[in-house]
Amino acid sequence: MKKAASVLRYVILTLGALIMILPFFWMLSTSLKTQPETVQIPPVWIPKQLQWGNYVEAFKAAPFARYFVNSVIVTTVTTVGQLFTSILAAFAFSKLHFWGRNLVFMIFLGTMMIPGEMLIIPNFVTLSNMHLVNTYGALILPWLASFFTVFTLRQTFNSVPDQTYYAAKIDGASDWRFLWHILVPMSKSTITAVTVLQVIGSWNAFMWPLIVTNDENMRTLPVGLQAFTTDAGTNYALLMAASTFVIIPMVIVYIFLQKYIIAGISNSGLKG
Amino acid sequence: MQVTFKDVTLSYDGKRDILKHLNFVIQEGSLVCLLGPSGGGKSTTLMLISGLLAPTHGQIYFGDTDVTKEDALGRKVGMVFQNYALYPHLTVQKNIEFPLKMAGLSRADRAKKAHELAALVHVDDQLDKKPGELSGGQQQRVAIARALAKEPSILLLDEPLSNLDARLRIEMREEIRRIQRETGVTTVFVTHDQDEAMHISDQIMVLHDGHIQQFSTPKTLYASPDNLFVAQFIGEPVINSVPASALSHDLAGVVSDDILSRAQTAGIRPEALTLPQRALDPLTTLHGKVIEFDQFGRESTAKLDYNDLQLISTEMGQLPHNTQELDFTLEKKGFFLFDADGKRIFGGDDHAE
Ligand SMILES: Nc1ncnc2c1ncn2[C@@H]1O[C@H](COP(=O)(O)OP(=O)(O)OP(=O)(O)O)[C@@H](O)[C@H]1O
Ligand SMILES: [Mg+2]
Numbered sequence: 001m002k003k004a005a006s007v008l009r010y011v012i013l014t015l016g017a018l019i020m021i022l023p024f025f026w027m028l029s030t031s032l033k034t035q036p037e038t039v040q041i042p043p044v045w046i047p048k049q050l051q052w053g054n055y056v057e058a059f060k061a062a063p064f065a066r067y068f069v070n071s072v073i074v075t076t077v078t079t080v081g082q083l084f085t086s087i088l089a090a091f092a093f094s095k096l097h098f099w100g101r102n103l104v105f106m107i108f109l110g111t112m113m114i115p116g117e118m119l120i121i122p123n124f125v126t127l128s129n130m131h132l133v134n135t136y137g138a139l140i141l142p143w144l145a146s147f148f149t150v151f152t153l154r155q156t157f158n159s160v161p162d163q164t165y166y167a168a169k170i171d172g173a174s175d176w177r178f179l180w181h182i183l184v185p186m187s188k189s190t191i192t193a194v195t196v197l198q199v200i201g202s203w204n205a206f207m208w209p210l211i212v213t214n215d216e217n218m219r220t221l222p223v224g225l226q227a228f229t230t231d232a233g234t235n236y237a238l239l240m241a242a243s244t245f246v247i248i249p250m251v252i253v254y255i256f257l258q259k260y261i262i263a264g265i266s267n268s269g270l271k272g
Numbered sequence: 273m274q275v276t277f278k279d280v281t282l283s284y285d286g287k288r289d290i291l292k293h294l295n296f297v298i299q300e301g302s303l304v305c306l307l308g309p310s311g312g313g314k315s316t317t318l319m320l321i322s323g324l325l326a327p328t329h330g331q332i333y334f335g336d337t338d339v340t341k342e343d344a345l346g347r348k349v350g351m352v353f354q355n356y357a358l359y360p361h362l363t364v365q366k367n368i369e370f371p372l373k374m375a376g377l378s379r380a381d382r383a384k385k386a387h388e389l390a391a392l393v394h395v396d397d398q399l400d401k402k403p404g405e406l407s408g409g410q411q412q413r414v415a416i417a418r419a420l421a422k423e424p425s426i427l428l429l430d431e432p433l434s435n436l437d438a439r440l441r442i443e444m445r446e447e448i449r450r451i452q453r454e455t456g457v458t459t460v461f462v463t464h465d466q467d468e469a470m471h472i473s474d475q476i477m478v479l480h481d482g483h484i485q486q487f488s489t490p491k492t493l494y495a496s497p498d499n500l501f502v503a504q505f506i507g508e509p510v511i512n513s514v515p516a517s518a519l520s521h522d523l524a525g526v527v528s529d530d531i532l533s534r535a536q537t538a539g540i541r542p543e544a545l546t547l548p549q550r551a552l553d554p555l556t557t558l559h560g561k562v563i564e565f566d567q568f569g570r571e572s573t574a575k576l577d578y579n580d581l582q583l584i585s586t587e588m589g590q591l592p593h594n595t596q597e598l599d600f601t602l603e604k605k606g607f608f609l610f611d612a613d614g615k616r617i618f619g620g621d622d623h624a625e
Contacts, residue, residue, distance in 0.1 A: 166324050167357035170344045171418070172374030185361040 031055070031240035038236040051237065058241040062227035063216065071220040074139045074209075075202045081144040082198060083191070089145075090153035091179050095165050108147045124211060138212040139220070143202065149194050156190040157183060192260035200250050221246045273334045273425040273458050274300040275321060280330035282316060290316050292482040294330070298475075303452050303459045305469035308479035309505070314462045317479065318428050321460060323347040334425060350424030350457075354431040356415040358403040364390070364414050365399040371422045389417040392451060409440045416451060427452070427459045433468065441465075445472050466506055470494070478502050496620030500610040503539045509573070512540040514581045516609055522602075526556050527609065531618050535609040539619075544606030545576070545585035551601035561597050576600070 030038055031054055033047040058064075092098070093105050123142050124133075132138040160183060168178040184191060206222040213219055225246065228239040254261065275298040282291040291313050298304050306314040319325035320332065323344040331340045339347050358367050368386040377385070390396040393413035395406075403411055412432055419427055429448070433441045449472045452459045463469050469476050470490045478485040478493070478501075485505075486498040497503035503511050516535035523532060548557065560578035565588065574588035585600070608619035 161353075161355055161357060163353040163355055163357040164359070166322075166344075167351065167353060167418075168359075168370075169324065170322065170349060170351050171371035172345050172422070173370075177374070182359055182361075186359070188361070 027240045027243055030236055031058075031244050033237050035235065035237055054237050054241040055245070058228070058238040059245075061238060061242075062224050064221070064224060064242070064245075066217060067219050067221045067224040070136075070139075070218060071203060071222075073136060074220055075199055077136070077140050078143045078202045079195060079198045081140065082146050082149060083195060085145050086149035086153055086194075087179070087184065087191075089150045090157050091175075091183060093150065093154045094157035094160075095162070095183075096175075108150065112147055112151070120208065120211060127212060132212075134213050134215045134218050136218075139209055139218070142208070146198075149198065152190065152194055153187065156187045160186055189260050192257060196253060196257050196261050199253060203250055204247075274298065275426060275458070275460075276333040277320075278331045278333070280320060280327045280332065282313075282320060282325070283328045286328075289328075290482055291320070294484060296477065296484060296487055298458065298460065300335075300458055301456050302474040303449065303461060303472060305473040305476045306460060306462045306479055307466060307469040307476050307505075308464065308485075310464060312479040313482050314464070314479050315430055318351075318430050318460060318462055321426065322349045322351055322428055348422065348425045350419030350422065350427045352412075352415045352419050352427075352429040352432045354434055356403070356411045356432075356435075358411060358415060358418070360403050363400055363402055364395060364406070367403065367414055368417045368421055371418065375422060385421060386417075389420055390414075392420070392454070393417045393447070408436050409444055412436065412444060413447070416448070420451075420455065420457070424457060427457045429459065430462045431464070432461075433463070433465075441468070448472065466508070470506075478505060480505070492621075495605070496616070497539075497608065498616055500537055500539065500614035500616075503608060503610070503616075507541060509542050509584055509586065512542065512545075512583045514538050514540070514578075514583070518579045518581055522556050522558055527618055531609060534611045534617060536612045537610045537614070539608040539610065540583065540602065541606030542573070542584045542586040544603040545583060546587040546601050546603060547590055548599055548601050550587065550590065551603060553604045554601045555604045555607055556602050557599050558602055559597070559599050562591070562595050565591060565595075 029045060029047065032050045032052065033044060033054075034049075034051055037044045037047055093101065119142075127133055127138045127141065130137075132141065164182065164186075165178060168182055173181065204222055205220070209220045209223045210226075213223065225239060225242055228235045228242065277294045277296050280291060280294040281289055283289045294317070306317055308314055316325065320327055323339065323342055323346065327340065331338055333339065334347060344351075359370065362370065365383070365386050368389055369382040372382040372385055386399070387396065390399055393416050395410055395413045395417065398406060398410060398414075403414065406414065412435075415432070416427075416429075419429075432448070433444050436444060445468055448459075448461070461469075461473065470493075473490055475488060476490055476493050477487040480501055486493060486502045488496075493502060493506055497506065500513065504513060514537070516532070516538045519538050520532055520535075527535075545558075546552075548554075558578055560576045560583070562574060563577050563582065564575040566573050567589065570589075572586065572589045572591075574585045574591060576583045576585060588600075591598075604619070606619075608616050611617050
């Protein structure tokens with residue numbers, strides 16, 4: 001009886017894992033197919049002959065090196081900047097007592113109810129008034145503050161007792177020092193988790209970069225993938241080959257940091 | 273450092289006063305316990321001494337200096353919190369060194385000092401561990417070492433022992449007393465455990481309802497409680513408190529009529545009710561029934577019925593079996609009368625201290 005239950009559990013988990021992995025497998029498989037194989041019915045799971053040449057061709061099809069540099073710059077600056085502002089804000093909301101703190105916090109919390117799509121047009125108008133369209137500024141500026149990150153960090157900072165803050169004060173640490181030398185190291189795992197989520201988020205961002213850039217030189221990788229969709233249709237093999245090298249850095253990040261991501265999401269953040 | 277509060281009032285929200293016009297002096301080099309029920313304002317008083325909290329009204333002096341406007345750093349206090357508040361990501365040594373680092377001491381000086389302090393509190397073999405790897409008692413010691421690191425003018429401890437088991441508590445309170453004697457630092461210790469307070473303090477301040485109920489030596493606190501609250505709060509088993517009117521017949525002629533007429537409540541410590549043959553300094557003799565008698569080892573408790581009131585005595589060890597009714601002695605020591613406001617008007621010693 002017990003054994004049957006455990007077998008059943010494995011079967012369900014395995015099925016779940018297969019379903020999750022299927023798109024990745026399909027991407028890899030398609031990236032190694034010939035053009036006709038990609039649209040063949042019934043679908044081809046494993047190409048007859050692996051078309052490694054697709055990768056070379058895909059890389060040549062668009063200035064991916066430039067896109068890559070853009071993606072790295074945008075992702076790095078966005079993540080670092082957003083983390084910096086969020087840590088400061090979360091600290092203030094968690095440990096400082098200032099007039100109107102709860103009110104401000106509630107208002108910020110309210111902004112989380114606004115769907116991101118609704119902000120696209122106002123943000124675009126603002127940035128174009130600032131003549132920032134087609135610049136890194138447009139790609140980065142709107143993402144330098146994220147209340148979701150502030151909120152997550154505040155929860156973690158709240159779990160650090162106020163006494164620790166007082167102890168540091170008595171020991172002679174300034175707020176600044178306490179924040180960076182004690183609070184942040186104590187919240188390491190949550191910070192790592194939100195960092196990774198943010199890196200993945202900005203690396204994969206598509207809609208916003210697509211809207212605020214039309215200059216080839218300003219495109220990021222996900223937007224660059226459009227190169228394979230023309231009026232004549234989509235070259236799926238090349239698109240999937242390019243997609244593969246776009247996501248590889250994220251897969252690597254995930255593999256190395258998955259421990260923290262899981263800890264951060266399940267918010268057991270503080271064991272250190 | 274001598275600490276003086278002059279008419280200190282504190283309100284967190286501007287509406288309700290948590291501490292009301294506090295006046296006291298803590299003598300240099302002494303160990304003072306703040307004792308009282310939960311919510312009495314003990315932690316708040318400690319926060320005021322530390323400078324983490326500023327009083328709403330009144331002044332605080334360290335020695336002759338007015339430090340009311342100084343923060344915790346300026347007052348140079350050391351503090352140990354109930355949860356120890358160690359930095360979990362730093363080793364024991366780094367924890368102890370932290371205040372020294374903030375003060376700008378060189379690496380070598382810091383290490384030397386940390387080793388000395390670790391030796392003082394007996395954690396010198398744990399220096400490379402993280403706090404999470406230590407037992408509660410060890411964490412406690414590290415917290416004390418860290419608080420002592422910058423040679424504080426005053427050491428403040430907020431219920432530092434409440435997370436420890438009973439045995440360790442007794443051991444650690446002796447340790448705190450030893451460390452306090454060795455360093456001579458003025459120490460204020462918050463607890464709601466009267467046993468703890470009675471054992472280690474030079475003086476005890478009983479706080480309740482935002483007022484100092486009494487501030488005196490442990491002995492005086494027990495032998496001459498200023499009011500009914502203190503009498504009931506201190507002592508285990510709890511003092512018998514009965515309406516004074518029930519005793520007025522037996523007390524007539526022993527206590528002056530004037531006092532008897534004002535007395536509202538009588539307090540009788542359980543050890544003040546003895547058998548006549550064992551009486552030391554009898555006030556009068558009472559007559560009552562035995563309701564229940566328990567003996568365990570050397571200790572005993574007898575529940576007596578006196579004028580339909582229940583009294584507990586711990587001094588009836590020699591009571592013959594199957595005693596139903598008896599005459600028993602009310603000792604002078606341990607008998608008090610309180611007026612309608614709860615103020616002591618009879619018993620105890622007014623010239624103590
Ligand atoms: N930060 C605060 N804001 C508002 N009210 C507070 C705050 N801290 C304490 N109080 C209130 O002040 C009163 C005294 O609290 P305090 O913590 O000083 O009591 P205590 O004697 O230390 O009690 P305990 O034994 O439970 O620690 C309580 O009524 C409490 O609710
Ligand atoms: Mg308290």
